[in-house]
Amino acid sequence: MPSRTDLKADCAHCFGLCCVALTFSRSADFAIDKSAGEACPNLDDDFRCTIHTKLRAKGFPGCTVYDCFGAGQEISRRAGASWREQDGREMFAALPILRQLHELLWYLTEALELNEDVQPAIDRVEAVSRTPDLATVDVMAERAVVNELLLATSRHVRGKQPKKKERRGADLIGARLRGADLAKANLRGAYLIGADLRQADLRQADLIGADLRDADLRGADLTGALFLTQAQVNAARGDHATRLPKAVTRPAHWSAAGA
Known part of the structure; x- marks a missing residue:
């Protein structure tokens, strides 16, 4: 079972996937337009953000509120080599899917402290998250099942x-x-x-x-x-x-x- 530490972003072990895979639209959240698959100009060669400590001041508050729930480093680990060394389209496509599955695991690991009945759901979502081709995962179906358990946990606590x-x-x-x-x-x-x-x-x-x-x-x-x-x-x-x-x-x- 994943710990909550595993479900937190660890940028030091990621190939900067969120800085490439996601779309930015010029707005109050992002200072520039950027297409999916295009590297942010603030991304350095070592996959670190060159303005990380100044994101809000530089017009990128949207970056400060994004959380991959540990999906970025997990996809990077599985890939072994960065998108600069191989075709990164599969990694980019996998990021939002695994992020959602990890988000479900985040909620479920919290719920487990309150309701032991959620353990089978944790086992299932964790197994699904290891699917070789994440594009085949029906995330909405997984969310629907998990949501019922979270609702039951919420009613029990409140x-x-x-x-x-x-x-x-x-x-x-x-x-x-x-x-x-x-x-x-x-x-x-x-x-x-x-x-x-x-x-x-x-x-x-x-x-x-x-x-x-x-x-x-x-x-x-x-x-x-x-x-x-x-x-x-x-x-x-x-x-x-x-x-x-x-x-x-x-x-x-x-x-x-x-x-």
Whole structure:
């Protein structure tokens, strides 16, 4: 069974796949247009980003919130040689597929601590992730099965909650939720873009798929929040007082001012 360490990006052991395989569209997230299969001009010969510590300042905040869930280094390991030494199209095509499977494993390994019934699903997804030709994998079918298990785990942990805390898929863009009691709330897939969540209680809230871009989490308590990913945290704003689950790391761009 993979550990959560295996499901975290390890750029030192990757051929910079996300910097080549993915498409960039000039926007607030990316300073340039880049086609899939084209190497980002900021990618060095050693597969390292030359502006890694200045991505936000240089107009690439989108790069800081991308998380391959360890798919990049795994594909690089399997390939053995980089896309500069061989036709990389198979590697590029495999990245988004394995990333999704690793994301499912991320959720399932968390769920296993709460619900031992998910072990067979972990075994299955792990086996599927080793499929030689990942292009043949029906990711949507795998997600559907896993989602039912995650829903059951969420209901078990959160228990019955008042209707006001059932906000699955809710449009909460820019919502004023400072100090709100959202403990054990169902916020699956909720749109919390730019929401004011300062000092909010989000303990054991289900945040799978919630859009936290520019959400203000300064002083918020996300202890035990369910299915929270590093990418979600990276996309939000927070500070030293924001309390996070152990599996995610406080982003380097957060500051006492909540930048």
